Amino acid sequence: MEVSQPFTLSVANVNEPATNISLSSSPVAENAAGAMIGAVTASGDPESDAQTFTVSDSRFEVLGGQLQLKTGQSLNFEAAATVNLTITSQDAGGARFAKDFTVTVTNVNEPPTNVALAPSSVAENAVAATIGTVTVSDPDGGSSHTLSLSDSRFEMVGNSLRLKAGQSLDRE
DSSP states (O other), rough: OOOOOOOOOOOOOOOOOOOEEEEOOOOOEOEEEEETEEEEEOHHHHHOOOOOEESSSSTTTETEEEEEEOOOOOOOOEEEEEEEEEEEEEETTOOEEEEEEEEEEOOOOOOEEEEEEOOOOOOOTOOEEEEEEEEEEOOSOOOOOOOOOSSSTEEEEEEEEOOOOTTOOOOO
16 A cells, blocks of 8 residues: 655755856056956856955955955056955855956056266366266166256266266366
């Protein structure tokens, strides 16, 4: 004898995380404090829960669905041309999904930070004397520079500052 009995089963919903995070990014220019990087979206959450995002690098945050540098934060191409970070999405039920991204930093031509002359003295009455070597400190490194002089008695020859032909200085 066979007995059959129908049963009704209840299936409990289990909160599941998103299955992907997308970043529509474009490169970010160095020194751009608080720059927007791109839109961040999470997808694949079967419950379609709202997502909040956190970023592994404390210089970044996600506000209004946009990955951006925090206020006052900027990146430096000379220090790092790319930044690796992880964005984590979390739904209302606490389910998390994390994905790695690389942000590309673009170089911006920065102005020189210093111009130096060494040595910076010359004997009086020395006609067409070389004063010293001019060096330029530039965060971008090997950039070429154009120097201008405010006194017409002097000229630049290569990296040397010198008095022009027929010119000398008199201490008195």
